[in-house]
Amino acid sequence: MRKPISLRWRLLVPLIITAIITSALLYFTMRQVTKQAVQATQEALLEKAVTSILEQTRFTENNVEIDLPYNIFTMLGAISEDKVYYRVDLDGLFLTGYEDLRLKNLTVDNEYIFFSSTIFRGVKLRQATVQQLFLVNGKSRLIQITVAQTQLFQEAILRDMSRNAGVIGISFFGFALLVALLATRSFLRPINSLAGTVSRRGAHDLRPVKGPTPPELMPLVLSLNGFISRLTGTLRQTETFIAEAAHHIRTPLSLVKSESQLALRKSKSSENRKHLHNIIESVDMSIRSAGQLLDHALVLYRSEKIDEKRLDLAVVVQHVADNLQPAADLKDIIIKTEIINTGDIFVMADRVLLEVALRNMLDNAIKYSNPDQLIFVKMVLDQNFVRIIVLDNGRGIKGVKTKGIHKRFKRGSNVDDVIGSGLGLAIISEICIILGGSFILKNNKGVGACAILQLPVC
């Protein structure tokens, strides 16, 4: 799937393209205008030169007298290092000037000044040509005058102007880019402000979004507030459902278990005892499944309403261990907690989720341990992480396919004889993802299993 284009680029790209086109147009326009202006100036001077020569042309009976106005040539030559060339033709025959200066073929009717460009001795020239018919002794004589000038000055001016136009174009582009960036930033500010307001909120802050909002963003804010309202309702319903489900499932199961145990204690018939065993076993299975399904629902619910706090890990671990010790006592198992090589360890986590994960780890260790054993809970600090290691002396997972063992309702192949729902490891793994940690279950050195919960410290 294509990555959607960001709003910033959607806005910035057209503005940058516009700036590039405008800058280029500015550059070429300035260059063209300058070129035209310089050319017009040169042409005006050349026109003046040819008309002055023409005005100074006189025909006598058999001769033609041309008075070349040197002041004009001086003026033309004074501009930069430019050179001036001329040529005068009479009746199509070269009369004076530079014979190799190429002459433009004009028709006899042309009585205006004609401008053209030519190459003369390898140099580019701009030339003006004028021709006029004189009636001498009843005979028409055609005189053609051409004045040409190199374009060094024009090229120099054009070069300077191009440089200046380039600087102006780049400056304009830079300015336009800056304005585009500022405009984009200003455009996105209300959106970023809205995002910041929402993201800075605490886990339980589900108030509607308020504050000054541009009219264009109002539909988004209204949708967001609608969503928050629906989410609040759903979370409240989920919370109530979990609490009520827990009460309505657990209390009757308590009664069934208590009554079954009572009946078992009083029963003398081995047949009845067998049936009661089956009932209690089924009840235990239901209890375990119901408990873990509720825990799983709790994890899913808390993941949407996570309440992170800075927790003293040793206190939390000890609390869970103390609470489970009476259950462990029933199998003469002792839970020992210790912190390796360090002092206090703090983690940023949701206490409810952390305790659910630890409880499941210890619960598994107790469940699969043999009686009269020790369960070690070690906390090892390793740079930015802490590893909570639960070591038991139970059957371990040797020879068990561990692939997919963390998935819901999956259990190891060596624990069929022990009551379980297959949700414990899935719950721990899901909590790990929520808390930014990881979970590993492996064989202990020697016997038993080693469950490692790794969490980032703060």
Next chain:
Amino acid sequence: MKILIVEDTKKLAQSLADHFDLAGHSSSIAGTVEAANELVLLTHYDIMLLDIMLPDGNGHTFLRSLRLQKIAVPVIVMTARSEISDRIDLLDIGADDYIIKPFDIAELEARCRAVLRRHGGGGYTNIMLGNIELSPLTAELRTPAENFKLRNRELRLLEIFMNAPNILFTKEQLTDRLFNISESVNENTIEVYIARIRKKLIGCNMRIETLRGIGYRLTETFLPK
């Protein structure tokens, strides 16, 4: 041990009371906060088992009011809720422990013992038979020769025998009382625990007698003078 069970599900409350009565304790039942309040003010209880969701009020509020009245009866809250934060709140307002429903009766008894131990053991009487004395609270067995600290299962097994001297218990009965149904237990496992207790009773005038093929019972023997 005198126990007050505050639970609105009558059948569950009665079932728990039956368990405690069978174990030789005395128990009262209250189905509402009001009834529980009256009983607490009238009588001294060694421990209270308190449900949270009651018809006329909340267990939290009741517990807080008890502590405000300086009534220091040890309280174990029986909660059906999964929320650990709720349980932490309960400890903060003065509960001594909590247990999540549904629970194993043996675990509830173990928690009661642990709480009473922390409170100095008031109300928990030692069991004396012949020349031995068993303190269920501290898990100590006192014999003329030596005092022994018992493991949990040893304690529970000896408690079964001492609460019913001369009564015959089959292996199955003892296994059911000592082990969880889900535990895979060999029939002979119980013999290991019997042997451990027998070893501790050497030199005492109480002994565990084996009735081959039937079971075990605790009987008094007459020591030679």
